[in-house]
Amino acid sequence: QVELVESGGGSVQAGGSLRLSCTASGDTYSRYYTQYFMAWFRQAPGKEREGVAALDDDGSTTYADSVKGRFTISKDNAKNTLYLQMNSLKPEDTAMYYCAADLGRHPQWSLLHIGQYTNWGQGTQVTVSS
Numbered sequence: 001q002v003e004l005v006e007s008g009g010g011s012v013q014a015g016g017s018l019r020l021s022c023t024a025s026g027d028t029y030s031r032y033y034t035q036y037f038m039a040w041f042r043q044a045p046g047k048e049r050e051g052v053a054a055l056d057d058d059g060s061t062t063y064a065d066s067v068k069g070r071f072t073i074s075k076d077n078a079k080n081t082l083y084l085q086m087n088s089l090k091p092e093d094t095a096m097y098y099c100a101a102d103l104g105r106h107p108q109w110s111l112l113h114i115g116q117y118t119n120w121g122q123g124t125q126v127t128v129s130s
Contacts (some may be wrong), residue, residue: 082101
């Protein structure tokens with residue numbers, strides 16, 4: 001079992017920065033945390049949830065084209081926390097941001113696909129004004 005809790009969302013002007021955090025807990029996560037792959041997704045009103053950035057269990061990262069060069073995903077195992085540093089924010093980045101995690105064999109191409117994850121947080125809202 002894995003519980004994911006996001007924080008760090010808020011309102012910012014275009015060009016600004018935010019850092020999202022996702023703290024993981026639970027018996028299964030505590031036992032197998034090095035084997036988890038994790039990701040950030042976002043969902044804007046009226047749109048489908050989309051993958052933003054993922055961190056594989058080997059430390060490799062994957063980003064959506066729309067955020068490459070602006071967002072950075074990282075993890076602090078000592079704090080059981082996944083981060084998303086978001087710079088040069090744009091109004092189109094406005095969305096609810098969700099943390100996701102899972103473990104097991106998986107193709108790397110699937111890391112930004114919703115169906116790859118069974119554990120989800122409740123989300124944190126990011127609003128970027130122009």
